[in-house]
Amino acid sequence: MDTPTVVRPKISAKHVGKIYDTADGPFVAVQDFSLDVAEGEFVCIVGPSGCGKSTFLRMAAGLESISSGSINIEAAPDSDKPANSVVFQEYAVFPWKTVIENVSFGLQMRGISEKERTQVARYWLDRVGLTKFANYYPHQISGGMKQRVSIIRALANDPEVLLMDEPLGALDAQTRVVLQEELLRIWEETRKTVLYITHSLEEAVLLGDRVVLMSAQPGGILDIYHIDLPRPRSFETTTLARFSEYRALIWEKLSAEVTRAMEMQE
Amino acid sequence: MTQQTGVSAFRHDANRRTIVLMGLSVVLTHLILLVSGAWFAFAWPAIGMSFIMLVLICERIGRLVPASQRNLYERSLALGFPTVVLSVWQLGGDLGLINRIWFPPPSEIGKALWSVTVNYDRFSETSLLGRPWLIPSAYQEGGFSGVGTLLSESHLLATVMRVFSGFVLGAIPGIFVGVVMGLNQTVRLMLDTTLSAVYVLPKIAIFPIVMLMFADPFGEGPKIVVVALSVFILMAINTMAGVRQIDPVFLMAGRNYGAGHWQMLRHVILPGAMPVIFAGLRIALGTAMIVVISVEFLRAKQGVGFMTFYYWEVLVPEKMYAGLVVVMAMGILFTATLYWLQKRLMPWRK
Numbered sequence: 001m002d003t004p005t006v007v008r009p010k011i012s013a014k015h016v017g018k019i020y021d022t023a024d025g026p027f028v029a030v031q032d033f034s035l036d037v038a039e040g041e042f043v044c045i046v047g048p049s050g051c052g053k054s055t056f057l058r059m060a061a062g063l064e065s066i067s068s069g070s071i072n073i074e075a076a077p078d079s080d081k082p083a084n085s086v087v088f089q090e091y092a093v094f095p096w097k098t099v100i101e102n103v104s105f106g107l108q109m110r111g112i113s114e115k116e117r118t119q120v121a122r123y124w125l126d127r128v129g130l131t132k133f134a135n136y137y138p139h140q141i142s143g144g145m146k147q148r149v150s151i152i153r154a155l156a157n158d159p160e161v162l163l164m165d166e167p168l169g170a171l172d173a174q175t176r177v178v179l180q181e182e183l184l185r186i187w188e189e190t191r192k193t194v195l196y197i198t199h200s201l202e203e204a205v206l207l208g209d210r211v212v213l214m215s216a217q218p219g220g221i222l223d224i225y226h227i228d229l230p231r232p233r234s235f236e237t238t239t240l241a242r243f244s245e246y247r248a249l250i251w252e253k254l255s256a257e258v259t260r261a262m263e264m265q266e
Numbered sequence: 267m268t269q270q271t272g273v274s275a276f277r278h279d280a281n282r283r284t285i286v287l288m289g290l291s292v293v294l295t296h297l298i299l300l301v302s303g304a305w306f307a308f309a310w311p312a313i314g315m316s317f318i319m320l321v322l323i324c325e326r327i328g329r330l331v332p333a334s335q336r337n338l339y340e341r342s343l344a345l346g347f348p349t350v351v352l353s354v355w356q357l358g359g360d361l362g363l364i365n366r367i368w369f370p371p372p373s374e375i376g377k378a379l380w381s382v383t384v385n386y387d388r389f390s391e392t393s394l395l396g397r398p399w400l401i402p403s404a405y406q407e408g409g410f411s412g413v414g415t416l417l418s419e420s421h422l423l424a425t426v427m428r429v430f431s432g433f434v435l436g437a438i439p440g441i442f443v444g445v446v447m448g449l450n451q452t453v454r455l456m457l458d459t460t461l462s463a464v465y466v467l468p469k470i471a472i473f474p475i476v477m478l479m480f481a482d483p484f485g486e487g488p489k490i491v492v493v494a495l496s497v498f499i500l501m502a503i504n505t506m507a508g509v510r511q512i513d514p515v516f517l518m519a520g521r522n523y524g525a526g527h528w529q530m531l532r533h534v535i536l537p538g539a540m541p542v543i544f545a546g547l548r549i550a551l552g553t554a555m556i557v558v559i560s561v562e563f564l565r566a567k568q569g570v571g572f573m574t575f576y577y578w579e580v581l582v583p584e585k586m587y588a589g590l591v592v593v594m595a596m597g598i599l600f601t602a603t604l605y606w607l608q609k610r611l612m613p614w615r616k
Contacts (some may be wrong), residue, residue, distance in 0.1 A: 063518050082524060092519045096537035096614045105533075106523040137614040157523060 009036035015069035031218035044208035052219025106157030216261035396420025432493025444505020504546025508539030
């Protein structure tokens with residue numbers, strides 16, 4: 001079988017633009033953003049705050065309209081998986097649903113039987129050590145646990161791609177490290193295609209196969225870095241010399257961009 | 267550590283001493299006034315001062331109460347205060363400090379309440395409860411319709427039916443319109459100002475207009491509708507506010523995880539707005555009671571409000587007070603029902 005198979009990217013963004021119509025005239029949030037993400041790839045997007053990285057993610061999720069260009073998520077023709085599931089910042093876990101109801105929410109919305117969705121939810125709760133808390137309400141558990149619930153709510157939904165919008169941004173430093181390791185472990189086993197927004201450069205280098213650096217106002221791609229660090233990664237990875245080199249390399253450009261963005265706001 | 271416990275023990279003793287001193291000063295004041303024969307002349311200032319001292323004493327006791335007994339202490343305060351007020355009222359009446367004709371003491375009101383409960387008023391052809399003890403004989407004579415006729419003489423049932431029907435007829439469409447207003451900007455912009463204008467209008471003032479809309483202006487229809495209208499407006503405004511305060515991230519999560527319109531309503535919007543909806547229901551309940559009692563004052567042949575006003579007009583004040591007691595009891599009962607419902611519908615709130 002020599003016929004060349006065309007490997008199509010899992011996520012394909014072509015010349016994406018987003019213009020908001022404000023009272024002061026049009027505001028360009030994202031401009032000419034093109035990015036291909038391969039199947040099973042973990043891509044992190046970093047950039048100064050307000051650079052439109054969250055806007056891009058919401059457009060990819062279909063939660064916000066695209067002004068120009070296109071974003072396509074590739075799915076197998078016979079697949080009944082949802083195209084994407086978003087992991088939002090801390091408070092997107094429904095306070096009025098128990099932990100297990102939250103985790104099985106996506107399955108419930110898709111009309112999957114209670115028995116089956118409970119089984120799936122139980123599996124994921126077990127994976128992150130939350131079995132005991134299945135019937136708790138979110139206000140009864142800690143921030144780190146809530147974010148675990150939010151992450152496995154997306155994984156239980158088994159989407160084509162996982163879109164993560166600063167998922168660990170609201171957590172304290174220690175909990176954050178623990179969840180980064182947990183995330184790496186789970187990703188290692190599932191190999192989902194992930195688009196990951198973060199404002200932490202360390203996190204991006206630690207997690208990503210590639211780090212996309214965005215420019216601010218209008219948001220566009222400044223540079224893309226291939227992170228050639230060995231997998232499986234863990235907190236130990238951050239002690240490697242290569243890790244520091246990557247961080248220093250990207251930081252040089254990122255800090256200049258942050259400074260520029262701050263000056264523009266003044 | 268030992269020093270600290272020493273200090274707090276010292277404070278405890280100081281508090282105890284102050285409590286005893288304040289209690290003694292109250293008793294002494296009254297004794298001195300009694301002995302000097304000036305108690306009647308200074309009774310009201312003395313009672314007023316005693317009340318202030320009581321507050322100070324309770325405050326001090328509050329500092330001494332250990333955390334384990336806190337609940338008991340709080341309950342005693344909540345129930346103790348009305349008990350003290352009623353006792354002073356009773357004593358004041360018995361001692362001739364209060365005019366017993368216009369301000370009959372609680373014992374008289376209690377007797378009047380008993381009397382309106384067990385007696386049938388021949389003139390207005392009504393009774394407070396509808397004489398439920400006659401149900402067996404009424405059933406023997408006229409079957410279910412006989413029981414219906416018997417119970418239709420009840421003031422309490424008439425008022426409860428008006429409040430309940432008006433509440434349900436107003437709350438359900440009110441919540442529905444509120445959800446639409448919360449979600450749809452066009453509808454919100456169109457209705458918001460109008461509703462705010464109608465909201466401040468005393469509903470009793472539009473009662474005559476509501477009467478004109480009905481074939482039988484003196485029947486139950488207008489009374490129920492005027493209650494429903496006031497509940498409707500309150501619920502529409504509150505539900506809208508409740509829907510609007512839902513964090514947009516929950517709406518995004520609902521949509522992203524594939525919820526359809528009805529699923530969004532059932533799983534995201536209604537539970538998200540529920541706390542504010544219930545706050546609205548509590549306010550609406552109070553308003554419904556005010557409206558129904560005033561309508562019954564104005565134009566009714568029956569109802570707790572009618573009874574209250576009727577006994578005022580025929581100058582039987584203690585029965586008028588009995589009517590007010592029934593109104594308060596209804597308020598407590600309805601509020602408790604709402605709390606029960608809230609616990610059932612919002613288990614995620616402790």
